[in-house]
Amino acid sequence: MLRTRLLIAPLRTAIHRPALSSRHIRPFTAAMSTISDVVTKDHRELESYYNEIIQSNDPDHQERFGNQFTWELARHSVAEELIVYPAMEKHMGERGHKMAEDDRKEHHRVKELLKEFQSLKPSNPEYVPKLRELWGVLSAHIEEEERSDLPALEAALSKGGAVSTAGEESAAMAKTFDRTKMFIPTRSHPSAGENPYFESAMGMLAAPMDRLMDIFRKFPEQPASAGPK
Template structure:
């Protein structure tokens, strides 16, 4: 969830995790594993998107030429992906519709990632001082801890409303996840065991 470094390093690490989820989902045919991986990917994508909308895009609006239109496009990309993630929640992971929707999500998200990494992030690095980028990284990491974990198309995507609404919805989502076991799986247990052995 949190990787460290400035906002660009943090978000790029998130991108790597999401790409890994797509690869793992592609490699498995077991329905329960596909659902578990899709849920984990959704959790990470939603947290990442909310944190970007809370802190990255306001900085883009303020510091980049044409920042408003850039941020608006990025938010539109998020809305498209979030709608697809919402569809995915109700699909049978062994069915063709799940695979088709997952492919659409993958295309949408990978295009968005490429645009950010090739265009937005370099422009932001040129426009903003290093200290500000590190401060944004801290804010993004903090935001991801309280952000929603489920897609909620229609909630506000710009400050200040997204900061107020997002935390409350995030709390409800995390309680639902805890009660249902959503986002947990075998690899979580092995990672926990690895951490305890290392301690």
């Protein structure tokens, strides 16, 4: 059984932590986790998968974590578009609308690059360079979200109401975010766009086929003692 150690750190700094499991990652369900918590958790996991690929010379290892990276990023991106960005527009007015539109544009570029990457195998000389190109765009997007977008959203949720109420709303968003990731496509489909209504309909069509094909793809294997994720 393959056992790995993933590299986790703030962006551009890597340290070791125990291995994450396969693609069947259990939703983050700590008490009162905020939407910022669950989004940031995804960011750290994506970074860990990226590090696993670029720091390995084993094609099998790279393929497994490349599929894991694709699986997580595809789901994460659509979940943000369906849950987080509409919340920015609802609670932050014109500022939130501009931030959400900027984020959607960045997401579309990420999806285009992810579609190119997911079609490659580690034997292709473009495999790692394409991933590095993708990560360059994605890491800048992640930094902006964590530095500006998510704190602004949390502040907007708490504005004009009790902190406990705001915390409950953020926690409810976090749960919806994780539930949404269970039902959306696991591969990149840039042609679906970033409109929540159109994307939801396209996702309902694409997700079953993506998940069927996942059965035939290699992923990091889960330690037997870890239990189902």
